[in-house]
Amino acid sequence: MSREFDLPRRLVAEALGTLLLVATVVGSGIMAERLTDDTALALLGNTLPTGAILVVLITILGPISGAHFNPAVTLAMLLRGAIGRHSAGLYVAAQILGGIAGTVAAHLMFEIPALGLSAHLRTGPAQWWAEIVATFGLVGVILGGLRFNGPAIPWLVGLYITAAYWFTASTSFANPAVAIARAFTDTFSGIRPLDVPAFILAECIGAVLATALFGWLLHPGTRLTIRGALRGAAD
């Protein structure tokens, strides 16, 4: 993220990136479930486009806004002191609006009413644990990338999500804005609106845990406490 770009451009970048990300998740899910009866193949047809578009979007929009596209990431950046509260709030709003617009964009391409409500049940402790793990990993990957290899971050995130679609039982939402947007589609990638709040809570827990543990791990000399880790991570 450069200081060169003003807030309107940064917010448009966050909204546009989240829009295209959600359009990819929802659109490829619809395409996949229309073309095959094999659910593993459908998940593959959902996974590869999502991983690919993340590499692309983070590369071209990262220099403008930091390419969060994800309130859990914005939360981690807020905890690290890398973004202010006011900007963070606007980022989250842009992400949520962009995400919902992404669902609409995908629906219109596939001749589905602009917004629906998902009936896809995704709940229970195992799913919540999966979301904690998924978001813990995502935020850890981003913090590790920022520490050691910034230019690799687009690839790291794309590859991490490619893996997490399969190794987490929830197919790794790991993103509150995307979870909200996916509540509005009654297709392959949807989530029942009632199940969204617990997903968001789990995602925030994962983000905080990763900020604490990776703050300690990546920064010699810091102590392993939530407060200490956050303070250490702010350098």
Add this chain to the structure above:
Amino acid sequence: MSREFDLPRRLVAEALGTLLLVATVVGSGIMAERLTDDTALALLGNTLPTGAILVVLITILGPISGAHFNPAVTLAMLLRGAIGRHSAGLYVAAQILGGIAGTVAAHLMFEIPALGLSAHLRTGPAQWWAEIVATFGLVGVILGGLRFNGPAIPWLVGLYITAAYWFTASTSFANPAVAIARAFTDTFSGIRPLDVPAFILAECIGAVLATALFGWLLHPGTRLTIRGALRGAAD
């Protein structure tokens, strides 16, 4: 694109690149539909080769001609002032001829008459909207890559198209020359000739919209108007 390479070499690069791109799209489509009855799997067998060959072709031919392989990209470059009208016209001609030659090359490998006419219906507002989105994204990705990370462009385009095959309902033609070439094959990747003009129009709309929006987004200090954006993008 270097000034080192003369126009004949640049035109051969555009024709050869579009030829190999179309040969890949058409050929892998034929291979895939011959080997499986699962349409999602066939699309995967069409997607991965296309994404892979784009990375390769843009890397090895980009330094010669800019590796447009696509009249919509040439249009965006013309709007930005990165190519002159005369060259742009010749580029488009080379792309169209190369594309059709690619269909022929693929057909001969698979023992199909050199040229056919597709009966594959691809029409209606949802398809056109999909092509606008697909080309908007493609041109945006290229402009973002040119702005922030030129060497990544081959990867960005290959990954973007990998995603767009699945998240757009039209499987993302996003390329008028390829659309024309695909009208001449009555196989998996074909498009009914009658449906081509609307695809081309949608693709040009997507290219112009991306040039305007990304012109503003990528260039602080410019205003968000079609004219202003284009002027700003010309730096």
Add this chain to the structure above:
Amino acid sequence: MSREFDLPRRLVAEALGTLLLVATVVGSGIMAERLTDDTALALLGNTLPTGAILVVLITILGPISGAHFNPAVTLAMLLRGAIGRHSAGLYVAAQILGGIAGTVAAHLMFEIPALGLSAHLRTGPAQWWAEIVATFGLVGVILGGLRFNGPAIPWLVGLYITAAYWFTASTSFANPAVAIARAFTDTFSGIRPLDVPAFILAECIGAVLATALFGWLLHPGTRLTIRGALRGAAD
């Protein structure tokens, strides 16, 4: 691996990396076998996440601990003099504990009892030969990467394992800590506990052979003997 990071952080990095690696192998295996009846597709759903997460984990944890995540790799590094005996022993312990924790983490996400015992028979000379080949290749790739292109190692390992899942008859465990962890899951990726010791032996043989051959191959002026190669590799 930097001297900047103290032993606790290095051990946590080894444990956490092996945990996430095993969680990916086991978790994606469960996801895949639940979603499809086609075993090739299940293996693909196991392969791609494993390859992807390796790139990620080695990139973000490599600078801390060297990102072995694998006693066979630690053995090769010990033979080369790149790690001391005491640290190597602790590394292996961290890898084994982390690996088992990874199985638990995956099981809890998929609502399976925390630890089970696999009934998946993997034995016989062909399987052992496959593990020798798999680990020989893995260690050779790492040594070659260290010699010529350190920053590429995350990619080399991820891609090598992607290939080795398919070209070795054992699906390339190539890792004693992962083999132990996979004994505790009665799912797609499991291995019968009785079959683990022979796998570990084969993996160590492969690692020693690779250290010898690549020690000679990569270092002009050395002689091709186990001792000479090891000495030569220590530069």
Add this chain to the structure above:
Amino acid sequence: MSREFDLPRRLVAEALGTLLLVATVVGSGIMAERLTDDTALALLGNTLPTGAILVVLITILGPISGAHFNPAVTLAMLLRGAIGRHSAGLYVAAQILGGIAGTVAAHLMFEIPALGLSAHLRTGPAQWWAEIVATFGLVGVILGGLRFNGPAIPWLVGLYITAAYWFTASTSFANPAVAIARAFTDTFSGIRPLDVPAFILAECIGAVLATALFGWLLHPGTRLTIRGALRGAAD
């Protein structure tokens, strides 16, 4: 290729690389056909490992021998003056022996007699045309990579072959040593021994055509004749 490495090491690198390449092609083919009845899925299970291992092998062995692993590539390098006749002959011998050893290595992993003879018919003008195209593209990609982006060559070759498996009707052997090695396996990836000579001829034609055309295309100031192109390419 560095002058630092003596001829024995370079020949071992060529043999070992071709061995692992063929072991991957043959081994993954056996794995794939055992696990699924869907031929497209089997081809995918053959394609991804082959593309992945090529990136790996060229990265770690390229600095030693140039990583040809392919008599058609060695021929192109001979035409360009990048390797002498004596070395070229030894390279080809090492590649052929390594390739056959690769078939043996794969067979032993999958409990198949060390050497067999394929009954897989691959003949006729369309197949030969496919091999001309496949090898033309492969050599063109290598020459383009050498001209503009040497470090990208491992990726370019891996991605090109990933695409060519699908867009050429012959699944892109594009390699005389691999064709010979594949004659000795009566499995998914085999080729009837009788059909090998025509494949080899087609591959050599493709290599010469690529050397001529890309010699002209990549080198401003040269003329487009076989002789002139070769002379120009020697700079």
